[in-house]
Amino acid sequence: MFELSPDIRARAEKIKLLILDVDGVLTDGRIFIRDDGEEIKSFHTLDGHGLKMLQASGVRTAVITGRDAPSVGVRVRQLGISFYYKGIHDKRAAYADLREKAGVAEQECAFVGDDVVDLPVMVRCGLPVAVPDAHWFALRHAAYVTRHRGGAGAVREVCDLIMQAQGNLESALNGYIE
Template sequence: MFTPELQEKAKKIKLLLLDADGILTDGRIYYGDYGDEIKSFDVRDGLGLSLWAEAGRKSCILTAKKSSILKKRAKEIRVSKVYHNSHRKIRSYEIIKKKFHLKDEEICYMGDDLIDIGVLKKVGLAITVPQAPQEVKVCVDYITQHNGGRGAVREVVELILKTQGLWEALISKFYE
């Protein structure tokens, strides 16, 4: 649950920016017999991101790798844009901020490794997962209860949308 201070930050969020490996996945990379990359995604995260989009919010993925699997999954769950090959994430972050005409305080970033620290220090709401290294944990506002690739994104989507008073209307269709 968000503290009152975190709730104030969450009320301002318009864009959810996500690292891929370690946030949308468990951080493991599997290879098939032919060298093809295999990733596992949590369906709860997928529904959460679809509801986020339904609420009129934007989401982007910021990843250092290029992955056709990630691009396919992002399309399925209504992610606005995937930024591949972002080895200097802070540069990509500034491009995203400008593209969507947002201020730092209107962006939530979920990252789990050292490459994410620069962005985590800039955004309005910085979040990581339990398996992140200590250097990342000290830079964030919130550490999820769920691990990356195991519902962490859904947890954050729920917390933000509940804080913004949008959650109940979005899920009411599931009760009909």
Template structure:
């Protein structure tokens, strides 16, 4: 994992208490698969799942905000113990503000990772906004940081680990697996 962050970004990361994830293009590769009966199928990366679990173990709350609605996302969020799941929400910043109302968090304690224009307002509002190398060029330009891995291929895990590393928690969490 590449950790080229300014001191200012590292300081902002130390205050993060809520990590928010988009789905298509972040937790998946952005491909949409449909069976002949119209049922949608999504593939999730287990590296990303453990990343969310590590955040939770470190006391960081997790949320998923997605523009689409899918039973697969509901099942994945439940399996991971995600604190908030908001589906069918194109206005990601409004959805995020609803989470802040409930959680007591704010922009200064939130990190967000997304890849496309509906994520842009949230990315530029939070303390740490991230994207992926295959994200929309405007989103990548406006983000504070971009992962080296693509969406659905461990990008969310990289995001989780940079948060944990900046907070000095990653090494201890890794040691628990030895």
């Protein structure tokens, strides 16, 4: 369980939609490119299961990414992520479209990012989160910085944090030992 500040708890209690960047958040930020141009990415299973648990608690999930790698589309489908924006260069416009489609207010959105291209969403959402190795300017605008790095459990940490603030984490975890 987390020691949540009153501010983070209040922000996280309102979250109805968790939005994620991919490179540096769902992955460690490295991109492996095969000779044929295919991109290879590595995803952490802790993050995947955290997203499934968060979805089961009633919070929807989304991805907004600047790249368009087929492997990300596969992972998005595997995880049942509701909204997928790929090849996005204007994250502000994608965020506005996403909020309209999802029917959520800005304070009901959390976003996890790692670079300055994520700031148009981070500065507008209710719970802006950065991974610890994010660009310093993105870190400056985060309300919460994860203990875990991108691709190494950062997303799971955010899922657990939201569920804890909303009173769902303990019962979800206890379901595994009953």
